[in-house]
Each structure stands twice: as C-alpha cells, then as structure tokens.
C-alpha cells in the first residue's frame with residue numbers, strides 16, 4: 001500500500017475511531033503509576049494520594065506475588081544434554097522444582113517464520129523446558145524457555161488463575177489474547193500460543209533477547225537522535241500496522257517495547273489494547289468479522305474467561321500509563337486511536353530527555369501539565385525533534401500528526417543514515 005493511500009486510510013480510521021467511547025473493562029487494582037489501570041478512573045482527581053515510585057524495579061515492584069505455582073503434574077527436573085542451547089545452574093529457584101536454566105544472551109530465538117510450536121491447546125507445560133526468569137509482571141513471571149519438541153526458544157508468561165480472578169483481570173487477558181493472536185508483524189512481539197492447567201494460564205511469546213527498551217534507556221540515561229529516531233521509526237511501523245488492523249494499543253511506553261537482536265524493537269503487552277468496532281471499521285481493514293470466541297481450554301475443560309470481550313464502540317476508560325495519558329483521557333472525554341499518537345510524542349521526548357515531558361512529584365500536577373500541554377524542551381533538543389514532538393502532543397486528537405507523516409518527518413530523515421552507527425549493544 002502506498003504512503004498516500006496509507007495516509008488517507010489513516011485519516012478515515014481516525015474519523016471512524018472517533019466513535020470509540022465507553023470501555024467497561026473490569027478494574028485492575030494494583031498497577032503502579034507507570035502501569036495502566038482503571039484505578040486512574042477513581043483517582044484521577046485525587047491529588048492527595050502519595051505518589052508511588054513511577055519506575056518500579058523489574059523484580060519487586062509489581063505486587064507482592066511470588067512465583068506462580070506450576071501444576072504439580074508439570075514439575076520435573078530437566079535433563080539437559082550438551083547439545084542443547086541451555087546450560088544448567090546449581091540454583092533451583094525457578095518455578096516449582098524445575099531446574100533453573102540460563103540462556104546465553106547471544107543465542108537468538110528462532111525466526112518467527114520457522115516457529116514450530118503448535119497453535120494452542122494441545123500444549124502443556126511439560127512441552128517446555130523452563131529457563132531463567134526474564135521478569136515479573138502484575139500477574140506472574142515471564143521465563144525464557146525452550147519448546148522441547150522443536151528446540152524453539154521463546155518467552156513463557158505464567159499467570160496465576162487465582163490472581164487473574166482476584167484482580168478481575170480475566171477480561172483483560174481474554175482481550176489481550178484475542179487481539180494479539182491475530183497480529184503478525186516484525187515490530188510486534190508475537191503471541192505464539194497459549195494454554196492453561198489447573199493453576200495457571202500460559203502465554204507463549206516471541207522471545208526478545210534485549211529486554212525492555214526502558215532498561216536500555218535507564219542504563220544510557222537518554223538516547224541520541226539517531227537511536228531515538230530509529231526506535232521511533234520502528235514503533236511507528238508497528239502502530240501503522242495496528243491502525244490498519246483497527247487496533248489501538250493504549251499503553252505505549254518504553255516498558256512495553258522489547259529489544260531484539262540487531263537493535264530491532266517489538267511492541268508488546270496488548271493488555272489494554274482495543275479493537276475498533278467491526279461494524280464501524282473500514283472494509284479495507286479486513287476486520288469486519290467479530291472476533292472468534294476465545295477458548296482457553298480443551299473441550300472437556302471449562303473455558304477460563306468470560307465470553308463478552310467484544311469490541312466496544314465507545315470508550316471512556318482511563319487507561320494507559322500516567323505519564324503517557326493524553327488530555328482527553330484525563331478529562332474523561334471520548335478517546336480514539338489518536339491516544340497512541342500522543343503516547344508516541346511522549347515516548348520520543350522521554351527517549352531524548354531521559355524522563356517523560358509532564359513528570360511531576362504530584363500526579364495532580366502531572367495531570368495539569370498534560371491538559372495544559374505544558375511541555376518544556378531542554379535547549380539541547382534538536383529543533384526537528386521538538387517539531388515532531390510538538391506535532392504529536394496536540395490537545396485536539398485529530399490535529400496530531402498522522403503516523404505516515406511521522407515516518408517521513410525531517411527528524412527521521414535527517415538521522416536515518418546514522419542508525420547503524422548508533423546501534424545499542426545487546
């Protein structure tokens with residue numbers, strides 16, 4: 001599809017998506033301020049609350065839940081042969097009693113085109129050799145693992161059913177799976193498969209060896225123009241694809257961007273994504289069919305999740321991450337796909353400055369600065385970058401720069417020749 005037809009399609013989608021409004025996503029209750037949560041709905045105008053650490057550490061700040069208990073049927077010690085790409089560790093602090101494994105970060109995951117894992121449901125945890133923990137999310141841990149049958153290295157997100165239920169996040173998970181299972185793009189972290197047992201739900205995800213862009217950014221402090229423009233370009237590619245699929249991500253932030261070999265990025269975490277109403281979607285999006293009913297079990301197993309995760313026409317949910325929330329969400333107005341364009345502007349700023357543009361100790365102050373579009377640019381910022389950020393951080397959503405125009409913005413064009421030179425080592 002040509003850039004001009006993408007542009008016009010993007011404009012049409014923008015209009016169509018203006019019909020998005022109420023989202024009755026059940027509230028999640030424990031996300032930090034860097035996490036999207038419906039508690040923002042309750043707390044938006046509560047300025048008396050103490051601000052919590054906005055940048056929780058990967059291993060400890062996602063709540064007080066330990067490693068989810070793997071089904072005892074799955075507990076085993078793996079027998080690692082010398083020919084495998086894993087090496088054993090003396091420690092045994094992985095899930096259950098499974099030996100903890102370490103994967104050399106130089107080992108690439110298999111190309112997605114060759115991924116040989118069965119689509120779903122025939123799988124069980126026994127089909128995987130579980131390796132080192134990669135991180136912890138709100139509902140459980142993510143492990144590096146190997147699909148035994150194929151030797152395919154992937155990430156396994158293990159979520160406790162108990163926690164899913166107690167935190168009312170079944171619908172979010174269901175929506176995440178429904179949306180992400182239909183997304184296949186080199187700049188998106190692909191959901192390869194999913195299955196469940198008595199205790200947990202497991203998502204098999206493409207493995208991103210470099211981890212979160214957030215940690216690269218924290219390590220380096222800030223990115224230079226070539227690096228930031230490279231990541232911006234790649235993320236915009238992902239967003240254009242999502243736009244064509246009628247999907248709004250709603251939680252763009254460096255924590256949800258994973259880095260792979262060759263400094264490639266993959267957008268992840270579709271827990272807060274939504275799909276434009278199929279009845280409203282442009283026919284060229286090929287999204288006119290309602291999503292298939294999601295089954296998280298074999299026929300003899302009850303389906304874990306409710307079946308009401310249909311795309312909503314209207315959305316008012318205050319989701320997204322505090323620093324990345326657009327004015328329309330803070331003001332409880334209807335929002336549309338342009339929330340992702342706003343977040344892209346926030347991200348570019350954060351990459352170049354090292355902190356998000358509206359960050360304040362008090363979240364009420366952050367909200368004020370967001371609704372007033374109070375962006376303060378450091379002197380050292382390239383004027384071209386300022387121009388791009390400013391054109392994305394527009395109060396009126398329809399005035400935000402089109403994604404296709406981001407791709408050809410002079411800041412991108414100017415630094416493109418230096419992208420290879422400034423690749424981050426991973």
Ligand SMILES: Nc1ncnc2c1ncn2[C@@H]1O[C@H](COP(=O)(O)OP(=O)(O)OP(=O)(O)O)[C@@H](O)[C@H]1O
Pocket residue numbers: 035058062134135136137138139140141142155157189205206207208209211212255256258268269271
């Ligand atoms: N596909 C992956 N490849 C490599 N590392 C991953 C992958 N997915 C997740 N991780 C690591 O595991 C950590 C936890 O991931 P997870 O998605 O559970 O957390 P999260 O983004 O905080 O999710 P949530 O907000 O849903 O709790 C991430 O911060 C990341 O470092």
